Amino acid sequence: MKLLLLAIAPVFIIILYIYLKDKYEKEPKRLLLYTFLLGAIVSIIISTILYVFSSYILPLPDNYSVWQQFIKAFFVVALIEEFSKYVIVRYFAQTRDAFNEPFDGIVYAVMVSMGFAAVENIMYVTTGGVNVALVRAFTAVPAHATFAILMGYFMGKAKFSNNRIKLNLIGLSLAILFHGAYDFFLFINFVPGIWIGAFVSLIIGIILSHRAIKKHQDRSHFKI
Template sequence: MQLLLMALAPIFIIIFYIYLKDKYEKEPKRLLIISFLLGAIVSIIITTLLYSVFNTLVPLQDKLSVWEQFKQAFFVVGFSEELSKFLIVLLFAQQRKEFNEPFDGIVYAVMVSMGFAATENVMYVMQSGHATALARAFTAVPAHATFGILMGYFMGKAKFAPNKLYLNLLGLLSAILFHGAYDFFLFINFIPGIWIGAIISLGIGLYLSKKAIKYHQQSSQFKDTRETIS
């Protein structure tokens, strides 16, 4: 039970943080829960299927090859996981009438991402213990949140823009880029000290995520209404 709580605590801290940042027109809790569950179940299933395809088509030939690990990080793991989340946001959340401001892209993408991260984190933590739970609470879980925020930033803009396809794909590509970069530096840990690249990648992702949240907050069409009422 303690390991389960340690695995899920950082997930729900991030969810609560994003919920508070949705200042002007909060999303229905029902849709947030559904998005989370879709990420925790459907996204994991899609990712598993994609892994099977990629591991057949692009098998890892040499664990000590930088190029092989680059392919794994960006084209297998990054692409598979972020595409699975992207499809749920695109086909479920973005179609809802409640998705009525750009910030909602961030909210729903983070909910899906945290659902995915919850399942993944429970699996890792239950297998590897307290040290893994603590390490992932400050690395992998926030990383998944940044991937979701960056994806959601562009998908939020896409909902209300004429160039929807371009912005949606930009959201997907930005998540893949940061996910791939983060994993790549961890995958090539046979190079001493290279893991610091993952921390730098995460730091950049956190910085851009903060700016994305602030931008959509300030540009919300509900901002003036709420401030007038207050």
């Protein structure tokens, strides 16, 4: 029970933080719950299927080179996981009447991502223990939130734009870019000190996420 609480605590802290940042019109709690559960169930299922499929079309050897780690980080892990979240935001949340202001893109993207992160974190923490829980609480879980905010920022703009497809894909691409960069520096840990790049990319993502939140708060109720 202790490990379970440690695994889910950072997820719900982030959810509460984003919920409170939605200053003008709170989203229906039931819809938020559904979005979270879709992230926890459907996105995980989609990711699992795509991982199995990718292992057949893009098999990688046991000893990865730097280039192969790059492919794995950006075109396997980041692409699959962010696409699985994007699908839920695009075809479930973005079509709802409650999605009626730009900030809602951030809210729903974070809910999906935190659903995904909750399941992933439980799997890692229950096998890795308290130390893994503490490390991931300040790294992997905030990273998932950061990717979601960057994607949700553009998907929030897309809802009220004539360039919906373009803006949606920009959001997806940005999430893949930051997710891929974060993972890549961790994957090539055989290069001494290179892991610092993961934290640099995370810090940059957090700074951009803070700006994205502020911009959508300022533009709330404006169709952009």
